[in-house]
Amino acid sequence: MIITPVPTSSHEEIYYVEDAATGLLGYIAVHSTQLGPAAGGLRMRPYQTPQEALTDVKRLSQGMTYKNAAAGLPLGGGKAVIIGDPGRDKTPELLHAFGRAIDTLQGRYFTAEDMGMTPADMAHLAAVTPFVAGLPSGKFASGDPSPITARGIFNAICTAQKHLCGSADLGGVTVAVQGLGHVGWHLCRRLSSAGANLVVADTDDSRISKARTVFEAAAVAPDQIYSVQADIFAPCAIGGILNADTIPQLKVSIVAGGANNQLASAQDGRALHARSILYAPDFVANGGGIINVATEILKISNRAEFVEEKLMALDLTMQAILTQARAENTCPDAVAVATVQAKMARGIA
Ligand code: NAD
Structure with missing residues (x-):
């Protein structure tokens, strides 16, 4: 697997991820960790070009910075995208490879579901990295947001x-x-x-x-x-x-x-x-979705209460x-x- 930093002046870190063995192509973008570790979902779409995927991950990760701050969460903004058709190209091996890429950021970015992803896919990522939420089971699992x-x-x-x-x-x-x-x-x-x-x-x-x-x-x-x-x-x-x-x-x-x-x-x-x-x-x-996901990232034990309070504040x-x-x-x-x-x-x- 090759992980290449993408030069940026708008984001803290962006990486292009490529794995020939599994056909993986994607990006991980950390827009801001000012309020905490960056959090935001993983999207899989059949982007026409890598540039289209890069533009999307940059906009989406900035949006997560705003969303997490608006929701009153001690989390920054990040996002990840995989280029491909989720119905055709998504395999456990490809998800494992992307999970290993997320793991290299050592917790500066936590992922979860976005378009084209399910709790079962998050479980595949979790097999290789702890920096994933929206899991279907486990102590703090928050499931489908x-x-x-x-x-x-x-x-x-x-x-x-x-x-x-x-x-x-x-x-x-x-x-x-x-x-x-x-x-x-x-x-x-x-x-x-x-x-x-x-x-x-x-x-x-x-x-x-x-x-x-x-x-x-x-x-x-x-x-x-x-x-x-x-x-x-x-x-x-x-x-x-x-x-x-x-x-x-x-x-x-x-x-x-x-x-x-x-x-x-x-x-x-x-x-x-x-x-x-x-x-x-x-x-x-x-x-609401990231509030739910945050209970898992932040290991909140009184999840229902946390979600109610944050939704009301939102x-x-x-x-x-x-x-x-x-x-x-x-x-x-x-x-x-x-x-x-x-x-x-x-x-x-
Ligand atoms: P999804 O993939 O489950 O659903 C998207 C739906 O939109 C599909 O039914 C698809 O067929 C349809 N669609 C795609 N292009 C369309 C078009 N041009 N016209 C009409 N329909 C079209 O995704 P989702 O999880 O429901 O997320 C939907 C949106 O909400 C995304 O923008 C996502 O980033 C955002 N969002 C989702 C969550 C979440 O908890 N899942 C949280 C926050 C934001």
């Missing part, structure tokens, strides 16, 4: 709805959900139980059929989800989907979802604000961000970034 991620997003949706309409009641409210994977599915369950009407899109037709049956959801083609007439848009698939092409199409008053890096750029946050669309910053809305943070943004007539993501940067300057989460 997505149910708690979805809970935090549901809270964010309710908070945004209350901020805009004076009531958090979602009865009869229409929510357009992009992506019915781990997070999107659990979110749909909560929204449906709260009486919301669902319009869904996914590139996987089998998930659409299931959502039609289970939630009586209406479905649209993946590229139609942006123009659905709805109250709320919940992006729960890929990043960069709020951009110059999609924002003009939106017919909602709130965007609140679980995907990381939803805004293609900071300008897109301003574009949402200019259209009077309330945006719940993603790295605050989707912090919701208060979201409320404060939306209130400040309204008072300053500015976009919530700018306030959210300033909030976490102030925390980091103080050196405490």
Whole structure:
């Protein structure tokens, strides 16, 4: 295996990982360890080029620095990506090789699940390194983080709805959900139980059929989800989907979802604000998962209590961000970034 440092001025450390024996190609990025060891998931996607994977890991790891600070966790930001199709290329040997690469950072980076990864995959990594969380079993094992991620997003949706309409009641409210994977599915369950009407899109037709049956959801083609007439848009698939092409199409008053890096750029946050669309910053809305993972990294014994407290605090943070943004007539993501940067300057989460 070859681990090559990638020159960077924006991150503390970035490595390109290559293992000819298993076909492994990937990156590990540590954005910041200012508040503690860097933590953030491992994503496996069929990136078209190594540059695309590098751009993703850099953005995602910076997002984790913000997310962990927003969630009040003594953790820094990091992320890892593997280039490949998880359905075709993922093998125990490839995961072992990547686990050995993570191990060389000696705890400066802890990994967990992200897109394309499962608790069982984390168990493969854990066979060769202790710097992994989201395990299916073990003393502090926290398992699949997505149910708690979805809970935090549901809270964010309710908070945004209350901020805009004076009531958090979602009865009869229409929510357009992009992506019915781990997070999107659990979110749909909560929204449906709260009486919301669902319009869904996914590139996987089998998930659409299931959502039609289970939630009586209406479905649209993946590229139609942006123009659905709805109250709320919940992006729960890929990043960069709020951009110059999609924002003009939106017919909602709130965007609140679980995907990381939803805004293609900071300008897109301003574009949402200019259209009077309330945006719940993603790295605050989707912090539930890392809160759950943190119980394992930090070896928290009263896990349920820790998660409840942190989720409640996260919701208060979201409320404060939306209130400040309204008072300053500015976009919530700018306030959210300033909030976490102030925390980091103080050196405490
Ligand atoms: P997942 O892989 O389980 O699900 C993603 C879903 O999106 C799949 O059903 C996929 O078919 C669908 N999809 C992909 N491209 C699409 C497109 N263009 N249009 C519509 N659907 C599309 O992933 P996940 O764990 O549910 O994560 C979803 C998002 O939430 C990711 O951005 C992830 O980084 C973020 N996130 C996840 C967690 C977590 O706990 N899993 C925590 C925080 C953030």
